[in-house]
Amino acid sequence: MNHRLVIALPLAAVLALPALAQTTTTDQSQAAAAQTTASDAGTATGKAPLAAPSREGFWGRINPFARKKYVQRQTEPIRDRVNELDELTSQNSKNIKDVDSRATTGIKLASDKASEADQHAIDAGNKATAAQQSAQQVTARVQNVENVVSNIDQYKASNQTEILFRAGQTALSKNAKDALDQMATSVKGQRGYIFEVQGFSSGKGQSAITTSQKMAESVVRYLVLNHDIPVYRIYLVGMGNAPVPSDEASKTKRINGGRVEISLLKNDLEQLSANTGAPMADQQQQPK
16 A cells, blocks of 8 residues: 555656646746737736736645745735726826816806896996987987977967957057966066967057057057067057957957957967977986
């Protein structure tokens, strides 16, 4: 039995040597190929990948009797690479956050600029609209002024009253004064008006004209003294016993006794003052 054991051990050793040589050669070839591939492709850390450790001792990498220092020596390169990868990961996360922050800031700045540009455009549109409205108002006023100027010497009858006198009388009665007061009050503070005063008297010739002139003068005197009507706004005519148009266009009639006809005539000057004065006052009250 002992003789057979002595013969088997050397035989096993002889058979194991080729297999061990083949394993060592294979490990070295794999390490060289991995190093060549890393040098060609590159890695995240800029270093070559870890090469497989070479066979050490009889047991190789699997040593059932390995000590603590042996294990530390085998795992130290792996720990270094893991630490480097952690640092790279942390740096990449920081860079990504920086890029996101800069992108967010840029987007916000661009949005603010766009909003500001929109506000400027709205303000410009409002100013253009206001300028257009002002131009339209000015055009309307100019046209109104042109119309008034073209019709400045054209007066239209606004009000008319008659005052009757007894034969040979030139003094105003209470009813006549009330009628004149009402007419004079209606033009207080206004412009663009005139009074046309025509006196008519019965009789013939120059005496009728003189009597009608005196009656008309009493009316003018009352308007000037009692209501401060400017004299240049009153036109007085003594018509005497001139024929007065009747209701029928084809006939005329003469009057009996004395009579004064007062006509209030107006042009568009007062209307122009009312149309242009109010807008000007509004513009002066607006804040600048």
